[in-house]
Amino acid sequence: MPRCPGRHSGDEVIEHLVVIGVGLIGGSFALDLRKKGLVGRVTGVGRGRANLEKAKELGIVDAIADSAAAAVKDADLVLLAIPVGAMAAVFRDVAASLPARCILTDAGSTKQDVIAAARAGLGGKIGQFVPGHPIAGAETNGAEAARTGLYYHKPYVLTPLPENPPAAVETVQALWKACGAQVSEMEAARHDQVFAAVSHLPHLVAFALMEELAGRPDAETYFRHAGNGFRDFTRIAGSHPEMWRDISLANKDALVAELDTFIAKLAGMRGLLARGDGQALEGLFTRAREARLNWIKGKRH
């Protein structure tokens, strides 16, 4: 990790980390960097005062700032870990006070919209923004959900901009690697397409099933008989509604395309079932099962 320019207290250390949005994602990043001794002090910024006080009490942040603009003034690294729909306002707010040495990065689940918002908000300082996405969400949130080790062996996708100085990209990459994440690089558009399929679509599907059953007059009967399969399948339906509204809207085009593909897939399956084509159904289930067993096996290596 390169030395932070203008700082003198030691190599490889982020003197002043500002976390905007001290929840599961932002809080866990701060905790890991603290544990590794890679950060001097941490300031938290956010909409909920009670959550920030809790973050301070839990030793996630040292101080609380009233505004993002004030907090970044003497920051070396800023992590934006807020719903993607809230990022545009923050980029606008911090642009003027962001020091030249400071690197800005994010943890947004969509990248093209966040990059567009950063370009609009940061203007000439866009090179200081290194976009990224740690894949370690959970259905829990708030500072109390934060924990060390959250990113260990989890994917992290970097989608750097042509304007980023290589040193800034390396710093961001090194910090996530220090948290144990498996870092890879992708184009922002490709990132959004891949995550529409492996993350955003499953979330919408889980929300849809849960909401459908909850709306039935005899919902209680359904839920009483639901087992472990249902429990795991719908775990992500416990996710943060605002966050997922933002992700859905931010990645609308790719997600609509994936929904269309998936609806067609289910309609095809319905056709096989209505025709009683057991052989085709078993073939489909077998291909699915093999793909899943291989994927799980691959994750263990």
Next chain:
Amino acid sequence: MPRCPGRHSGDEVIEHLVVIGVGLIGGSFALDLRKKGLVGRVTGVGRGRANLEKAKELGIVDAIADSAAAAVKDADLVLLAIPVGAMAAVFRDVAASLPARCILTDAGSTKQDVIAAARAGLGGKIGQFVPGHPIAGAETNGAEAARTGLYYHKPYVLTPLPENPPAAVETVQALWKACGAQVSEMEAARHDQVFAAVSHLPHLVAFALMEELAGRPDAETYFRHAGNGFRDFTRIAGSHPEMWRDISLANKDALVAELDTFIAKLAGMRGLLARGDGQALEGLFTRAREARLNWIKGKRH
């Protein structure tokens, strides 16, 4: 639990239990009853000799029978724990040799089709068949997957027939309660409709997503970036293809109806997304999340 007529070695004990299909479900039932001292000896029957040998080695069964017809001759209770599509043949096979004192029960995930097969196969002995469904599936199978405690605090649905003597229903109920299951009673048709929604549909959806992504030329990129949400959502796509082919076909009408409802739900969600209706999406996600949190809370009590 009533005394087994014709048996003398003790009250409340099933002298001779025959398990047809010694996998996760059948094997775990035998293990629990053995542990509680509620069973004298256990005979296993099944298609795979190697699996039966393994079941014997693991102490799940004491003996292996070559045919169901031979095994039931001096049985007190028989559990059918095989794919529902394979049950009709077994009912036919055992009808002649089934002693009058013996209770036959099953663990099938669908009930109307199993009951119809039992009526066809057992004829005048239909009163000896007490249909039921333990909700404790997993994506593992075979005798090696069997374990004690599988049914602890899990739902078990009894769908008794008008022909069942109350004592037979009580015996079956008492055995599952002894395994720790939460026993409830339902009409077979209602059972099939409820499980189409809370179990069969989610399985088909998980199989569909996994197979869709696996079929893409760049499948590896998708799977490499899939996180824990995807892992849990698709866990049931690792389930047994033949078993799920049978369940799908056996519960075709209810499952086609649920698929239609769900496809319409997803199409509605796609409309909200395409129109950029963030408020409606957030409302839907919020209702889903609240329903899930309440459900999980209820399960803990």
